[in-house]
């Protein structure tokens with residue numbers, strides 16, 4: 001009977017390990033997450049293209065600029081959060097090179113919540129977005145916002161996703177536990 | 190299991206009860222989910238129109254909808270639902286709080302992210318106002334070798350940001 005209990009224990013441990021590995025994989029690599037803060041991108045998709053041709057994603061305009069701590073050059077494609085007009089931003093070697101349209105503004109949410117940070121294409125859209133922004137929100141030109149985001153101290157805001165090797169380790173551990181469950185009879189002798 | 194001790198049997202019984210509870214919980218959540226699906230038959234918001242959707246191709250995600258308020262009064266937008274037409278299931282919803290204001294004769298972009306089926310599908314977008322009225326829009330794309338869009342971008346409801354310009358031409362912008 002002791003054998004049955006051991007088996008049950010080992011099998012359920014293996015199940016927990018597999019579930020943890022699976023969930024971690026899903027949560028880190030399947031759910032689209034902001035590369036900078038790790039938040040889900042449900043409230044906005046800001047596409048970032050690095051020179052190596054890889055697409056990255058961030059959840060808000062501020063996170064987009066924080067990417068400068070990870071990649072020195074990138075091209076951002078996003079839209080005005082009021083009217084949907086396309087806004088592109090180019091950063092080269094850590095320097096803001098081009099903003100189109102040049103009248104773009106970033107609105108830093110007074111609440112401090114990323115999802116409430118917005119980008120506007122023009123003075124007009126900025127004013128309209130400010131009207132519904134939480135109290136304490138302030139508009140910054142893209143230049144100011146970029147300078148603020150690229151301050152060296154802000155690189156500590158970067159999120160570190162759970163790495164693939166760690167997920168693999170969990171899986172291997174699960175397989176070993178499962179094998180131990182099957183071989184439990186031998187151990188007990 | 191012929192010589193099971195009573196204490197072990199009790200343990201097994203506990204595990205069985207736990208499992209029954211888990212299954213019950215699953216049944217309850219799925220019922221709640223189906224009930225929430227039914228409550229989407231909302232009256233139409235006359236002046237509100239979804240003028241297009243924005244799709245990002247790699248990875249394939251819906252990144253927002255363009256909503257136009259043709260005339261009349263200002264509208265407050267509270268929620269967006271995305272329904273997969275084939276299965277009639279709500280696959281995504283997002284709430285806006287505070288509500289997003291849309292003055293008359295203006296277009297707004299509602300930004301959100303929802304992954305789409307790369308095998309080709311039809312979707313219905315529903316934008317809900319504060320008064321529980323709705324604007325609806327259907328878009329889709331066929332399954333296609335070489336990616337979801339292939340060369341048929343223009344016919345399949347992929348609406349780039351040029352919608353903005355289109356609406357300006359029509360005098361709505």
Ligand SMILES: [Zn+2]
Nearest residue numbers: 034037059063
């Ligand atoms: Zn972020």
Ligand SMILES: [Zn+2]
Nearest residue numbers: 080083121125
């Ligand atoms: Zn705008």
